[in-house]
Amino acid sequence: MKIVKALIPIALIAVFVFVMNTAFIFHPFIKSIPELFDDIENSALNGDWDKASEKTDALYKELAQKKFRWMQFAIERKEMNNLIINLYKLKGCIKIEDVSGSVDALYEMRANWSHLGS
Amino acid sequence: MNEPIVVIVRSIIAFFTLLIFTRVLGKQQISQLTFFDYILGITIGSVAASLTTDLDSRAWPHWVGLFMWTLLVWLIQWITTKSRKLSIYLDGEPTIVIMNGKIMEDAMKKLRYRIDDLVEQLRQKDVYDITQVEFAIIEKDGRLSVLKKAEHQSVTRKDMNVAVQPESVATEIIYDGVVIYSNLRQLKLDTKWLYGELKKMNIDSPGEVMYMSRKQDGTLYVDLYKDHINRDNVTDITD
Structure with a gap:
């Protein structure tokens, strides 16, 4: 019984630490987002704007x-907002078929994504 | 970001973290807190508040801050229990401000403690005449302890050679209608005895009893849910 009593707070603390660090722990293993970055970049560089728009959605x-x-x-509100702003900037650049603007927005997104939760 | 949900989750984290950490720090009485302990409490509370509502920063650094403050407090507590010298160095020590009826001006000056403060704290101790005081000591938490001169101290039963029975603490037997069997066993009593006592008081079952306790001398205190109080005789102290 004593062990159980001692384990409850330890388990709770462990859960809290895990919840507060989920982004830091898991985001390097998320491949879908960087793959979409690559797809959008390739589509924009190749002038395939329909595909770039589809992938941005x-x-x-x-x-x-x-x-x-x-x-x-596990992340800052600012980090999320920055990524959403980057995304809308990317959408705008794709709409006007601006290659340099799209690549610029994408690289900013990549940087924000790589620093998420760290 | 669903802000209310994030705040709810962070609040749960902060609440239970504080609960666990304060349990780790022990049961130091609020009245025994020194000024530094008081500031520590405020700081830890402030960090916990930031953890809960500051969504512009991650929860983790706040939690680490909370952990570090708690760890440092625990460390200081541990050091002060291990070493008397360090305890005095870190926590300070009591200061005598009145000795043998004389005010210790130098000690008071060191503490930046005014005569007004002394007189005020004496009054709070029901001492209105400073000549009655033999010793007055400022404790580490800033409170004043006073020893009156022998001729001004209250007469005790011992002074009057009055025989007294040792006081004892009552043990709970029934709480909220539920029998506390562990206490019953501790008193070397059983349910047969309990039901017998209840029957003597015309009580059919423990469920009718809100609270029942027994002192070491056997005196029972029983409070029923239905107290049968005549409402006309109840004194109303409200507005």
Whole structure:
């Protein structure tokens, strides 16, 4: 009984530490987001704007509707907002078919993504 | 970001972390807290508040801060229990401000403690005449301990040679209608005895009893849910 009593707070602390670090622990293993970055970049460089637009929508769904749901407890509000702003900037550049703007927005997104939760 | 949900999760983390950490730090009485302990408490509370609502920064660094403050407090507590010299160095020690009825001006000056403060704290101790004081000591937590001169001290039963029975602490037997069997066993009593006592008081079952305790001399205190109090005789102290 004493062991159980001592284990409860230790387990709770372990769960808290895990929740607060989920983004840091798991985000290097998420391959779907960097893959979408590459797809969008290749599409923009090749002038395939329909595909770039389609992949950007997919990126939005993946990022805002899936990953941020469980990452939100472990990251800064600013980090999430920056990625969303980058995403909208990318959408705008794709709309006007601006290659340099798209690549610029994408690299900013890559940087923000790689520093997420760290 | 669903802000309310994030705040709820962070609040749960901060709440239970504080609960666990304060349990680790022990049961130091609030009244025994020194000024430094008080500041520590405020700082730890402030870090916990940031952890909960500061969504512009990650929860983890705040939690680490909380952990470090708790660790340092625990470390200081551990050091002060191990070494008397370090305890005095870190926590300070009591200071005598009145000795043999004389005010210790130098000691008071060191503490930046005014005569007004002394007189005020004496009044709080029901001492209105400074000539009645033999010793006055400022404790580490800033409170004043006073020893009155022998002729001004209250008469005790011992002074009057009055025989007294040693006081004892009552043990709970029934709490909220539930029998506390472990206490019953500790008193070397059984349910047969309990039901017998209840029957003597016209009580059919422990479920009717809100609270029942027994002192070492056998005196029982029983409070029923239905107290049968005549409402006309109840004194209303509200507005």
